[in-house]
Amino acid sequence: MRRLLPAPIVDLSDDDLRAAYMFPEQRPWVRANMVSTLDGAMRGTDGGSRSISTPADQRVFSIARADADVILVGAGTIRAEDYRPSKKTVAIISNRLDLPLTLRMLAERTDENPRPLAFTTDAAAADASEALRALIDVVPCGSHVVDLHRVVAELAARGLGRIHCEGGPSLLGDLAAEGLLNELLLTVAPRLLGGGPQEHILSVAGGFTPPLRLTPTQVLEEDGSVFIRARAT
Ligand SMILES: NC(=O)c1ccc[n+]([C@@H]2O[C@H](COP(=O)([O-])OP(=O)(O)OC[C@H]3O[C@@H](n4cnc5c(N)ncnc54)[C@H](OP(=O)(O)O)[C@@H]3O)[C@@H](O)[C@H]2O)c1
Structure with a gap:
């Protein structure tokens, strides 16, 4: 596991990772943890997210849950x-x-x-x-x-x-539309799924115009999986 942002780049132990995924002080705080392929798919051939997840994603998934x-x-x-x-x-x-x-x-x-x-x-x-x-x-x-x-x-x-939302896309879309989403933890798994039009990690009727803006506060990487932590601004 390498920290890309913020510097410095270090190998992160489980304790470091726990610290990296602590909730901030504010309560309530709503964050969502989702996984996507490089081409934006939110589920794989199993009909769920397990088949697009990676061992590193599973590590972050359980560590991030722990502080909730x-x-x-x-x-x-x-x-x-x-x-x-x-x-x-x-x-x-x-x-x-x-x-x-x-x-x-x-x-x-x-x-x-x-x-x-x-x-x-x-x-x-x-x-x-x-x-x-x-x-x-x-x-x-x-x-x-x-x-x-x-x-x-x-x-x-x-x-x-300390509210840790694990989706799915409809609930995430509704939380974001209601202005209730404080933070997104997104894993981008190094996979391309192809196929028809992709269903994304967030679904909301009509979409957002203008697009919602999030600010990345942390980017980690392990074995090609990229972990973005981003705050709603
Ligand atoms: N890639 C990922 O990280 C990830 C994460 C989670 C899920 N998934 C995948 O997403 C797919 C499911 O997508 P989805 O959009 O249907 O998931 P979802 O949001 O979990 O489920 C939709 C259902 O949840 C309830 N619901 C959601 N938002 C609601 C709201 N604001 N108010 C009341 N009820 C609400 C409704 O249930 P009722 O019908 O019972 O009223 C609705 O039919 C699955 O294939 C799953 O594997 C992927």
Whole structure:
């Protein structure tokens, strides 16, 4: 692992990396961690991001997670990637509260894993089954769609102000559109996927005009994977 920015260039130990991925003091702080190929693809042939990730990306993924209070993730990503139970609190965003009980996050959870949270609409929360409520804390947070400002405020009020979002593209797009995204941790994996039009790491209806501007504060590299840490300005 080499630090390219800021200088000097050094070999980074795991402790150095932990320091490189600490959250700043401000609370709440929302950052997203995403991986893309060189040609901008956000998922590979497995239908998820694992097949475009690299060992170095996995190292940063777990080290960056470690300093967070909560992992924030869209229901589409939970369904597509079938997350395992986590030792961190996981907060899932879902308008429809479509969370099958067979998801590993729910079905394989033990006492070592904090109860996940599901932020959803008031109506979907009212309709949530007892079986689902037994496995996850359902938090109503919006009349027709989930209000992400309320989600962030609610997480901060629960002492979960270091918010580490792992996508997917729709949730990241909505966070950015609402002005809630403070920072992006982007891995550019040294791969070209080709194929049809690429689906990117961020998806938002209409896009951003003018484009949102982020300021890189750190660039690392290992085995051709480039790790950009950039702040919303
Ligand atoms: N390259 C990467 O770093 C990366 C990271 C994460 C995911 N991915 C890939 O991205 C793909 C999934 O993309 P996606 O855009 O569908 O992911 P997503 O944002 O995780 O999921 C979309 C779903 O999440 C819920 N959701 C998202 N934003 C919401 C909001 N603001 N309010 C309420 N609900 C919201 C909705 O769930 P309901 O339908 O339940 O209402 C929506 O249908 C998968 O293939 C996954 O592997 C890639």
